[in-house]
Amino acid sequence: MQGIRVLFIGLALSAGLSGAQAQLAPAGRLLASNCFQCHGTNGKGPGFDAINGKSVGEIYTKLKEFQAGKEGNGIMAKHALGYTDAELQALDKWLSTQR
Numbered sequence: 806m807q808g809i810r811v812l813f814i815g816l817a818l819s820a821g822l823s824g825a826q827a828q829l830a831p832a833g834r835l836l837a838s839n840c841f842q843c844h845g846t847n848g849k850g851p852g853f854d855a856i857n858g859k860s861v862g863e864i865y866t867k868l869k870e871f872q873a874g875k876e877g878n879g880i881m882a883k884h885a886l887g888y889t890d891a892e893l894q895a896l897d898k899w900l901s902t903q904r
């Protein structure tokens with residue numbers, strides 16, 4: 806989990822943000838880039854289920870179910886555990902804009 810945070814801060818810094826900004830929760834797009842290898846660029850596939858363009862709250866609800874171990878085969882459950890609630894909301898919001 807620590808490794809993921811360090812990676813985000815590193816990405817934020819290399820994107821030219823100031824150190825102060827890098828300490829805030831990363832923007833949704835930056836967080837979502839973690840999902841693209843399996844769900845396609847911007848969540849649009851190909852790969853596992855497309856996760857773009859859903860209504861606000863839908864992805865968040867799914868990710869909370871994954872975190873709670875109520876959904877999936879374990880891959881997403883483990884992945885979802887790496888994010889805070891605010892980060893899950895940022896992911897949800899950004900992915901919903903990707904029509």
Ligand code: HEC
Nearest residue numbers: 839840843853854856864867877878879880881882884896
């Ligand atoms: C290592 C590959 C991998 C990565 C990375 C990954 N996912 Fe997934 N995702 C899966 C798999 C596999 C499933 C199918 C459900 C399961 O088996 O857990 C899935 C399912 C989902 C679903 C449910 C889709 C549906 O229609 O039921 C959502 C939502 C989701 N992922 C969101 C994300 C988000 C958001 C990220 C990035 C933060 C992400 N995933 C990163 C592999 C991945």
